[in-house]
Amino acid sequence: MLEQIVGRLKAAGIKPSMQRIKIYEYFFHHENHPTAEQIYQDLKKEVPTLSKATVYNTIGLFIEKGLVKFTTTDRQNARYDLTDTDHGHFICSVCNEIYDFPYRFSKQYSDLEGFEIQSEEIVIKGICRKCLKKH
Amino acid sequence: MLEQIVGRLKAAGIKPSMQRIKIYEYFFHHENHPTAEQIYQDLKKEVPTLSKATVYNTIGLFIEKGLVKFTTTDRQNARYDLTDTDHGHFICSVCNEIYDFPYRFSKQYSDLEGFEIQSEEIVIKGICRKCLKKH
DNA sequence: GTATCTGCAAAACATTTGCAATTCT
């Protein structure tokens, strides 16, 4: 696992420092698109000297190198996604949890002829099953 | 036209003040999802006493009453959409312009059974034709 | 005249930046 993390960082041209490994690893263990704040709060327990600036800067580096991308689910806080699979995002307006669901993009949009497509995202907002049950 | 604006505001339970009419009207005349700042800058010419707080508060009221909703295209600045039609958003990563394109949502997602769906948005990022031509 | 609405200034909040201290090789 750790080998895989380090390998991917190196492959992306990123020197695998302690902080970078921990942050990248965090994305693998926390699938529901954490905010920088959540990453910071959780990792501080393991790496007490960690600063929020480092979290932001490191994620910025990951984005630049293509390991991670923004989701556009949440306008308040930035949320991130590993750049692996085609999937849609459902965000619950009560608990703010993000759920991934399988979704295949069409890749072809007749009304966007002549446009270069770089990424596609579908965002569904509503109330998740867990929150619906609470009422 | 003005009648239509005023009518919609009243129907939504919003008292149609000068500022509110101008701001709501603005959305009808500017289809590409302006930011609060753009609305403020443009309307200031007509309504010099307008303050940015009023723009934000008024849009907030519109959202609360369901006349307008956030788009999730842009993480830097809030952008808004009239809650009318089914369409997708294309955002150009060069000029930051938003293009609407026809898109029919499926409304049915087998993997979201038991979830209540309130809104759907598809966001495609890339480079628009205009910017591609410049190179 | 009372309730609502507006606008200013300040506050709040997420994110970025400059720079000094630290770490790694």
Add this chain to the structure above:
DNA sequence: AGAATTGCAAATGTTTTGCAGATAC
């Protein structure tokens, strides 16, 4: 030592809030 990385504190930029004055009914 030299280069890269990190962490702090301050800056930035957007959005929200408190409150006093203005407006509308």
